[in-house]
Amino acid sequence: MFTTLSALILFVVIFVVVLFFARRILRLAIKLALVGAVVFALLVGGLFGWWRGWFDWSSRTQHPASSSGPQRSPTRRPTPR
Numbered sequence: 001m002f003t004t005l006s007a008l009i010l011f012v013v014i015f016v017v018v019l020f021f022a023r024r025i026l027r028l029a030i031k032l033a034l035v036g037a038v039v040f041a042l043l044v045g046g047l048f049g050w051w052r053g054w055f056d057w058s059s060r061t062q063h064p065a066s067s068s069g070p071q072r073s074p075t076r077r078p079t080p081r
Contacts, residue, residue: 049055
């Protein structure tokens, strides 16, 4: 009888300690998951913005849309050689 009672008390103590640590680990895991989700969202948003060209530091006048070389004006005649 005494060994069964002591085994039961030992089991309850171990169970309570495991639950205590599991709760702390679960709270830490939830916080880390939230931080990871925010970091992942920022990373995906940054990559999407970089792909879309949102982070272009130079102005559009310095980089024209078409770089096919100098364009000739229709009213200007070429210089004779």
